[in-house]
Amino acid sequence: QLPLVESGGGLVQTGSSLRLSCDASGRTISSYTLGWFRQPPGKERALVARLSGGVPYYADSVKGRATISADNARSTVYLQIDNLDAEDTAVYYCAASGSYRCLKYGCYTQDDYRDWGQGTQVSVSA
Numbered sequence: 190q191l192p193l194v195e196s197g198g199g200l201v202q203t204g205s206s207l208r209l210s211c212d213a214s215g216r217t218i219s220s221y222t223l224g225w226f227r228q229p230p231g232k233e234r235a236l237v238a239r240l241s242g243g244v245p246y247y248a249d250s251v252k253g254r255a256t257i258s259a260d261n262a263r264s265t266v267y268l269q270i271d272n273l274d275a276e277d278t279a280v281y282y283c284a285a286s287g288s289y290r291c292l293k294y295g296c297y298t299q300d301d302y303r304d305w306g307q308g309t310q311v312s313v314s315a
Contacts, residue, residue, distance in 0.1 A: 198309030211283030
């Protein structure tokens with residue numbers, strides 16, 4: 190099991206950038222599929238971005254303004270989102286899957302991910 194702790198959330202203004210971090214407590218993350226999900230108020234949790242075997246995927250909602258990256262030496266995965274707006278307000282969760290299927294084909298739903306962080310709130314104000 191991969192322990193995950195998110196940080197970097199907060200209250201930001203429209204148009205600004207934010208970088209979220211997910212710390213896996215020194216564990217090896219290179220063999221995992223690492224995902225960032227978010228859950229806006231009153232809505233379901235959905236995938237924002239994921240990294241499988243070094244290959245990134247982005248949801249349409251953030252494509253072109255988000256970057257997911259991993260620092261294996263620091264056992265940390267990052268999500269940066271630029272040009273934030275109110276639609277980005279949500280609790281952001283880091284998740285990991287150790288399955289070979291996810292690593293090879295990519296996984297998109299929360300049921301595919303076994304390990305989760307506690308979430309970090311991002312609020313974007315006008």
